[in-house]
Amino acid sequence: MKKLFTLSMFLLATAWAMAQDSNTFQFVDKDGNVVADGTTITVKDLTEDVFLGNFISTGLSVKNTSTAAASIQLSYNIETIDNGMFQICFPENCITRSEAGEYMTTKGSLNAGVQRDLQCEWFPETYGTCKAHLAIEVLSAFGTKVADGPAVTVIFNYADPSRIENIQQGTVVTDSYNLQGQHAAEGHKGLTISRLSNGKTIKHITK
Helix, strand or coil: CHHHHHHHHHHHHHHHHHHCCCCCEEEECCCCCEECCCCEEEECCEECCCCCCCEEECCCEEEECCCCCEEEEEEEEEEEECCCEEEEECCCCEEEECCCEEEECCCEEECCCCEEECCCEEECCCCEEEEEEEEEEEECCCCCEEEEEEEEEEEEEECCCCCHHHCCCCCCEEEEECCCCCECCCCCCEEEEEEECCCCEEEEEEC
16 A cells, blocks of 8 residues: 555656646746846836835746646845845745855745746845846755756846936036036046036036
8 A cells, every 4th residue: 555655656746747847937027028038137226115125126927837836946146246135035935135145945836827926126225236147946746856947137236326327328418517616627536516418417426
């Protein structure tokens, strides 16, 4: 009887593994578009939240495209993080990291056709960037990896909106002054006040 039970469990696990492949899951963006394997996306819109803190979200979800429930986990490599905290809440628990390195989410499952938000966000403390590589791993019924799913690279960019290189495309600097109101020569170091061709004035620091 024990041998029959063991054989049944083996056949069940084998059938599960055969049903799962690299196409079982896919990344989906906030507009519902499938994000192709190997894509690099840049996100920079800061959400201001007085309770959670300011953050930039990937807007990514993961969808189970198969006709049955399937197990999953994500491996993620934080390549660079200038400051702040990287967070991912998938498939169930939230995990936060503040240092570069290779990490893994907890294991979980998605029912057929279900799409779940990654809640993958960067909480910056100041201007800078954070770059992370996210890869889906398809699991067997026993939690072992049976296939590599798609992977994406996300670059979070929190830039100073007053910096001269971030002004609207087509806009040019017409005049620049130092703090004493004198015309500042090109390459002037320190705080500079620049008048733009669109009528706006910005302050920026050149080191």
